[in-house]
Amino acid sequence: MPQTPYEVLGVKPDASADEIRKVYRKLAKQFHPDLNPGKPEAEARFKAISAAYDLLSDPEKRTRYDHGEIDETGQERPQRSYRTYAEGAQGWRYQPEGEMDLSDLEDLFAAFGSAGRRGRGQAGEGFRARGGDRHFTLTVDFTTAATGGTQRLSLAPEEWLDVTIPAAIEDGQVLRLRGKGGPGFGGGPAGDALIEVHVAPHPLFRRDGDNILVELPVSLAEAVLGARVPVPTVTGPVTMTIPKGSDTGGQLRLRGKGIRRRGRVGDQIVILKVVIGQSGDPELAAFLEKWAPQRSVDPRQGMPSA
């Protein structure tokens, strides 16, 4: 996360304009490039301090920043009003408690046609209606979304439901649990629970259709000489052979280790990333100095010169 302008100046978010000005003057003197010749980090710091002060010293900009309308660089943040969300699918979660009152629904249906009969006091069929649907959001981790599993959903304080997550579920899909919504009225069936599922991003795995992509760091020796290394998959680690002479960007396929659904199953694609790691090793440096490659390769070949 980038530093806030308050953090850059080291002041509290409720600091007065006077306080901010004093702190700025002190820091600006301390890090001024003319007073710190040949120190690029002081210059960078001075720029950051100036930018933070520029934002916080302007009352209008400061207010807009505090309200989240602009970011720390003064750029407009995308503004979507609450209304956009309230009227969208997520808005159902803020349905007033008890949602659409059944007595309201009764009034509504009564208004449609049967009002006359009921109004004339005819005893007879009672009002019968299905209960309302209840809407929830549930975030599942990447591996649960890939392989399926159960996840606990909080319906209300002290009320829980263990939801079965089907394998291969995608971000934004909605699960409908029949009969887990509001109670029915006059013997009518209960409504459904509609659960919008969000898949949390994973630090290693990414999804590409039914395939799972993983970037795998390998050492220089493993890439050049080949090796057998453990690789994480959504169903647990497996051992994979890195062929001799591999390079960064090389792709290896673990068949059947992707997402499984309706009889089809994807693969896990492992993308190699060579990590030198031991670049401080004097032996490696000494070897490279003596080393005369049989074929010299320019790794930047084809790159436009900027």
Place this chain on the structure above:
Amino acid sequence: MMAFEELLHSFHGLDSRDLARWIANRWVLPEPRGQTWIFHEVDVARVKLILEIRHQFAIDEEAMPLVLGLLDQVYDLRRQLRRICDALAVQPRDVQDAVRRTLPSPRGPEIPHD
């Protein structure tokens, strides 16, 4: 999707005790996750709305349940109305026309005259 700390970071007028109280009051309903919460887009927009009501309109926390309660009712009505409109939109043309003809004018019954 945002964590509690991340949300505090993006609204600088926001105090962690205020936000915790708003959650306890059920003014904001983030998704519980262990000891903390996950804020979805609607929840983030709702926190922004509450901040605006508190500071720009100077409405204190005692009046907040009333304001939020009325807003929630309005949005609920709008969603319910949209459901009815969506259901009408897929009806045959003559059903739609019949409904349109029988909708009373918002200005009250029309008085025929010539």
